[in-house]
Amino acid sequence: MRLLKNLRPCSKALFALAMVYAIPLLGPAASAHAQLPDAPGVSPVLLARQNVAPIAQTVNEAPTVPSEGAAGGEHPRLTIAGAEKMALKNNPRISVGRLLALAQHQVVRETRSAELPTANAAITAMQAEDASRISAGSLTASRLFEHAGAGGGFTQLITDFGKTGNLIASSKLQEKAQNASALATTEDIIVATDQAFYDALQAQALLKVSIQNTSTRQTSESQISSYTKNNLKSTLDLSFADVNLSQAKLLQLNAQSNAESSMAALDAVLGLDRQVVFELVEDAGPLTVPPPDVDQLVQLALEQRPDLQALDLNHQAAVKFSHAERDQKLPSIAALGTVGSVPIRPAQYYVQNWWGGIAVNMNIPIFNGFLFSAQAREAAIRAEADSEQTRALRDQIVRDVRTAWLAANTAYQSVTVTSELLKEANLALSLAQTRYQLGLSSIVELSQAQYQQTDAAIGYTNAQYQYRLALATLNYQIGATP
Numbered sequence: 001m002r003l004l005k006n007l008r009p010c011s012k013a014l015f016a017l018a019m020v021y022a023i024p025l026l027g028p029a030a031s032a033h034a035q036l037p038d039a040p041g042v043s044p045v046l047l048a049r050q051n052v053a054p055i056a057q058t059v060n061e062a063p064t065v066p067s068e069g070a071a072g073g074e075h076p077r078l079t080i081a082g083a084e085k086m087a088l089k090n091n092p093r094i095s096v097g098r099l100l101a102l103a104q105h106q107v108v109r110e111t112r113s114a115e116l117p118t119a120n121a122a123i124t125a126m127q128a129e130d131a132s133r134i135s136a137g138s139l140t141a142s143r144l145f146e147h148a149g150a151g152g153g154f155t156q157l158i159t160d161f162g163k164t165g166n167l168i169a170s171s172k173l174q175e176k177a178q179n180a181s182a183l184a185t186t187e188d189i190i191v192a193t194d195q196a197f198y199d200a201l202q203a204q205a206l207l208k209v210s211i212q213n214t215s216t217r218q219t220s221e222s223q224i225s226s227y228t229k230n231n232l233k234s235t236l237d238l239s240f241a242d243v244n245l246s247q248a249k250l251l252q253l254n255a256q257s258n259a260e261s262s263m264a265a266l267d268a269v270l271g272l273d274r275q276v277v278f279e280l281v282e283d284a285g286p287l288t289v290p291p292p293d294v295d296q297l298v299q300l301a302l303e304q305r306p307d308l309q310a311l312d313l314n315h316q317a318a319v320k321f322s323h324a325e326r327d328q329k330l331p332s333i334a335a336l337g338t339v340g341s342v343p344i345r346p347a348q349y350y351v352q353n354w355w356g357g358i359a360v361n362m363n364i365p366i367f368n369g370f371l372f373s374a375q376a377r378e379a380a381i382r383a384e385a386d387s388e389q390t391r392a393l394r395d396q397i398v399r400d401v402r403t404a405w406l407a408a409n410t411a412y413q414s415v416t417v418t419s420e421l422l423k424e425a426n427l428a429l430s431l432a433q434t435r436y437q438l439g440l441s442s443i444v445e446l447s448q449a450q451y452q453q454t455d456a457a458i459g460y461t462n463a464q465y466q467y468r469l470a471l472a473t474l475n476y477q478i479g480a481t482p
Helices: 002-007 011-025 030-031 044-060 082-091 092-115 163-229 235-269 293-302 306-329 371-437 443-477
Strands: 118-126 147-159 332-344 352-361
Touching: 082 092, 082 163, 092 163, 092 235, 163 235, 163 306, 163 443, 235 443, 293 371, 293 443, 306 371, 371 443
Parallel strands: none
Antiparallel strands: 118 147, 147 332, 332 352
């Protein structure tokens, strides 16, 4: 009686309160979805605080995306480390980088062959009109003799005053540059895998948020529908609830599509030629604070970035090649030798049945239309251009590291802010639901609270994965990708 006496000044609230206890009798739909206070004396603030923990907890769980053709709804589990390992094993870009590095190693062997001896052998048999003269053709002797013989010859470079040595050094530096480029490709694949993995996790978490949002809107719609049938609420309230439910279903459809497309993008990065839906396992470890000293990170990046190392090695190789082009104008000295036997021969023309000789030859370039000078100048200009490209990349790395560091710090702070925002939105939604049930507010206030809670849940989910992705990007920028 004391409770009725306190509520007598507000007849509308009393009538709404009576409906709180009458809802379970209105039908299975209303009783299954209605979220109402257990007793009229329960504080709305306490209810809101009790609802905060489950909502925040469900945001952190990554739901499994359903897949047609998966047996029993079971999907293979995949962690971030497993995804990186699979991508490094299957992605074709990794194989391309390694094969190009192996090919460049063969270029080093090709260039070094100029310093090694060259030997060849020949067996010749000829039938001809003895002592006849050659009037046309490309045979080396001017007179022909019927004979048969075998022999060999060799050449050995003694020195070309640095040309071949610079070419070999240039090829070795290019091989190191290609190895660094292969390592840079590996880091590109790792950061791309991390991005695809976190994008898929984020999409799945947002899908779960949208499902929860649809369930909440369905509960509100069922509850307001019951109120409307009993003439406790107007059809305007029911129209607002229907619109909110339709918006929630549309959001869920978009989230479902994003989850499936993000999983397809992850499959592509992993090097899979078919669709595989994974159960993504989120790292349960706490979020770490970004490194405090950005200048130290910049220095690490300049020392560790493999793409910068590749450009620097390419510049050194270009310098060596320009020196080799310049050394073309210098003489080259080589040793030559030949030896052989002629068992079948006309005796009147062949004094001995064998031949042999050794010589040293110096080749001195005199003039070739300024070809060597132009080639040397071209190589020097290209080496200077490579130096400028290296300097440009250094400047870009400094900018990218600072930008990634700022983004990581901002994302880390966003996690805290969005977490508080989600708690406040949960509290506001619980208060709005209680006020609406007691008839103290309109459907507009409840709809606004539901929208703010959904937006806060999405923002908190995005902030968590965006921070993890920002850390992965920062590690990539400083060359610390595992």
